[in-house]
Amino acid sequence: MSAFLVVATLLTATPITLEETRQLGRKNTQALQAALDVAVAQEDQRVARSGLLPQVQLNLGPSLDYVGRRRQVFTVPISETETVTREVVATSNTADSYFASLGLSQVIYNRGLWKQLEQAGVNVDAVRNQAIEESDTSELEAIRRFFNLFLSQASLDVLKATAQRSEEQLERARALFTAGRVGKSEEIAARVNLGNDRINVVQRQNQLVADQVQLAVWLARPGTELLQAVDPGVLQQEPAPAPALDDAIKQAREHRALLKALQQRVQVAELQRAIVQGDYIPRVGLSARYSHNSQAPGPFFSEPGYGNIFNGGITLTWDLFNGFNTDAQSARAQVNIRKAELTFAQTARELEAEVRRSHQVLEGQIASAKLATDNRAVAQQGLALAEERFRAGAGSTLDVRDAQLKLTQAELVLLQSRIDVEIARYALFRAMGTLNPGDSQ
Known part of the structure; x- marks a missing residue:
């Protein structure tokens, strides 16, 4: 009965693809707020330009x-x-x-106003790159939640298949008991195993609902909407190898939006010093x-x-003397330049470390996925052998159950490994700044 409810729930769910998830992830609440920050920066640029235009009063x-x-x-x-x-x-x-x-x-001439306009333009670019960084973060989180939902769906299929095998084992145990080849305890054990498998199905259904809610809310959709992750096809193919580490680090230096934004923050600080020093000039x-x-x-x-x-x-x-205010403001601006330079240098080091870490995680997950594939093949052979021995009267329900659990565990580990490979790959793309190549140009 519970399995029927699970199937009915999935049939009424709204299908959503990975590509749709990525697009909607870049338009969630956090990404939209970052886009609004760009609009504010653009209006600040207009304000800075207004001081250089004619002023007319009536x-x-x-x-x-x-x-x-x-x-x-x-x-x-x-x-x-x-x-x-x-x-x-x-x-x-x-x-x-x-x-x-x-x-x-x-x-006619005001160096400070011209530098303010230049600073506002650089600030627009910095805020725009920061918005790209926020969009990448939102998209990666959407990808992660999509694969979590897909993992729950696929795991639910595995658990239902395990329950189906337990039903078949129960029927075999009953038939052998009727034929007098095994004791009543074998039938009782098979019935308990089936009950436990059905409990696992129900518990996984709860996780499925939680994953649906998390994905829907992140994509700014109603939390009550039932979503079904469309199979992205990753389980039917071998995972592609990770890119070369040196190339990944080079891509991050060239395309990571956060680095560009911090470089522009250094320029903003330098222009602030130029604005202050404009008071030295008539x-x-x-x-x-x-x-x-x-x-x-x-x-x-x-x-x-x-x-x-x-x-x-x-x-x-011409401000001939203003109590050394300009000197103080200039010195303060110089300190802010140094702080911006230090932040940029430290972030650059951290991003290179992030790329290396993400690269290693991807390679490790690919290796784990290959081992999990081999384990599943061995577990399938073990279950087939245990069932054959049980039919021949040489084995017990306990042996079959142990083989079933090993196969179920191997299939769940394989699912988790393949999903982890895809999440790690997108995390590496995000660290490299190539999650959305069009935004990094």
Whole structure:
């Protein structure tokens, strides 16, 4: 009954291929967040460019002035030698006016702004390479979860085949007991073995559901969706050999996105120093402004030839002394350059070590897979011999059971080994930066 439920579950599941998994893995939540970081960096580049473009401001509107009561002293001459001083209390009053102005400013030379724009461009490239690194990480995790699901499916088939063999062994034990060739204990032992095999099937079904959930969630699909990993065909072919280690390390140096991003972080730090040191150099700017004013709305529109003011000029600004602030900022930038260089050098060493480790893991898994293939062949021969001896009355259910367990274990180990080979191969590609060759160009 449980085996029937397993089959029904797989029949209602949505099939998904390895290629679909890889594509969706590069679009999961983490990868999309990294892509949004690229969009933010691109907008920062636009902000840096805006300081070098013309700046135009338009001001337009009426204004109202209110003057309260006040004392005013007037001196009035009454002759050539005499004056009269009078103090007058003026009442409050209001006065309105209308104005419009148009201003234009343009940077002619500002080394700091140009370096800021260059820095923003390098930062976009660094963030883009970091996004590629995140996408590779997400894709590799999706591949791993896909193969885990496929392993559960294939293991479930092995366990169901073991249970089927146990059913056949139980029927043989019953027939031999009826014929008086074996004791009742052989039938009882065969029945217990069958029960244990069915329990293993049910427990593997639980693992299958867990693997379905993990893959679905990572691919940003509903956690309730049933997925079925389509056979990628790796079990029907011999594993390809690992690439040469020297070539793998060379590929990593040329294509690993993280190395490119860290190189660009060094450039960003160097440009930050250039931005700070731009304060040592004079800055030149151009400004122009036109304004039109009037005390009443009528003349403001009807007499455009009156109340006009135009001014413009070129300004040179040079910070001759700012309390050694520029020196301090420059020294700080130099320290950040050194830190970025150290981070790059250490990461380069770690990536080479990662490539070597991944390469060794792949070679080891390939060797293990070959040994597992030989073990399965021997276990198949052992089971065939044990069953033949049992039919002939020379063996026991215990002998057959032992051979069955050895074959089941050999088949499960072979499955795990072949899956581990594929995961190790993709892990090596990821370490080399060639998991998605199109992104590394």
